[in-house]
Amino acid sequence: MVEPMQLTIKEGGKRLDASLAEAGLQESRSTLAAWIKNGHVLVNDRPVKSSYKAKAGDNVTIRVPETKATTIEAENIPLDIVYEDDDLLVVNKPQGMVVHPAAGHASKTLVNALLYHAPLSSINGEFRPGIVHRIDRDTSGLLMVAKNDQAHRALADELKAHKTERYYYALVKGNFAEDDGTVDAPIARHPKDRKKQAVVSGGREALTHFEVLERFSGYTLLKLALETGRTHQIRVHMQYIGHPVVGDPTYGHQQKIAGISLKGQLLHAKTLVLTQPKTGEKMTFDSPLPKIFEEVLSSLRALESK
Structure with missing residues (x-):
């Protein structure tokens, strides 16, 4: 079981999902909003509505839901791997390839190909495992991919700090x-x-x-x-x-x-x-x-x- 996360809101006035995103959590704002809606986030030991605006001093408890086994199919799609070690991959994505499954693109994405090749971090949930940053479908080029959660957090922190x-x-x-x-x-x-x-x-x-x-x-x-x-x-x-x-x-x-x-x-x-x-x-x-x-x-x- 994942241990609950605890934090205190330093500056109020924004929606709770926005405040949590700005607090340095690696999950996307949409994921945080879903957790709030589903009662996984408590403010001062009580559940709140998705529209709740955080107040300075609010004590927030986040009960991270258990990660479900991915239902995304691993596909044997060729990858242009520029670099790989135990923590990360750097891949050269071709123009026309979608990075991760979404509406209208359930298969043949970069994630489908990556799942066939190696284990990926779970931080971004079921449909974006390992994905630290994205580029558009019709943009080509280099992407870094995390193979474990520790590497994902480190790479995401560096990206957020504008050091990448x-x-x-x-x-x-x-x-x-x-x-x-x-x-x-x-x-x-x-x-x-x-x-x-x-x-x-x-x-x-x-x-x-x-x-x-x-x-x-x-x-x-x-x-x-x-x-x-x-x-x-x-x-x-x-x-x-x-x-x-x-x-x-x-x-x-x-x-x-x-x-x-x-x-x-x-x-x-x-x-x-x-x-x-x-x-x-x-x-x-x-x-x-x-x-x-x-x-x-x-x-x-x-x-x-x-």
Whole structure:
């Protein structure tokens, strides 16, 4: 049986699930909200409603429900494993692969493939075992995956403290006068389209740093660094500053460039820098751009040379 967790709310005024998420718990806010609803969270020894707003000094007891055996099917799907030890995996996810099962994607996800390959941490529950962070289905590149709960907590803490370094390459529409810069604009769910995110006043803080790597006629290759990890952050920020990612069907760019048809955005999680949870060693991983990304760049370079 899992021992109950105890903590005291330091600053009140927010919904309890939000306060718990900000207190450093590794579970998602939706998981915490479900626990509150199902009576697994007590405030001053009493259950509360999901809408309860925390007060400074509230004593919170969390009775973590027993983890059920996963019903996700392990599938023998090839993986591009960049690194593996007893605690973690670093995988290079292809464009088009969903990270974990969800509505409409019950199989053939990265998690299905990972479960076939190795044991995974249980912290994120049944449908996201081992997943410390995600990238979009049509974004390719590096992901770290935890093989046990201790490693998961360490990697998640490092990510939350902005100590994990994540560098992306993106081809975007338009040209930049500057060589580098930062987009500092809050992100929240789109007020009119629930499937999208947007820059919204009062949204969650979001910082994206960019550096120009190569310029073409009407396009720019960028290296981007995430300081925060909001849903669709790079895609939303690039659209916000008028430079949508090439091939992005959601945030506004065509699906064909230089005569090449695209199946998603040209956005690749290229470099990942993390700390090995047990040894404390700083580790850097890099991945090549996908074939179609390189083909587009080669075509643009050929056009520039004419």
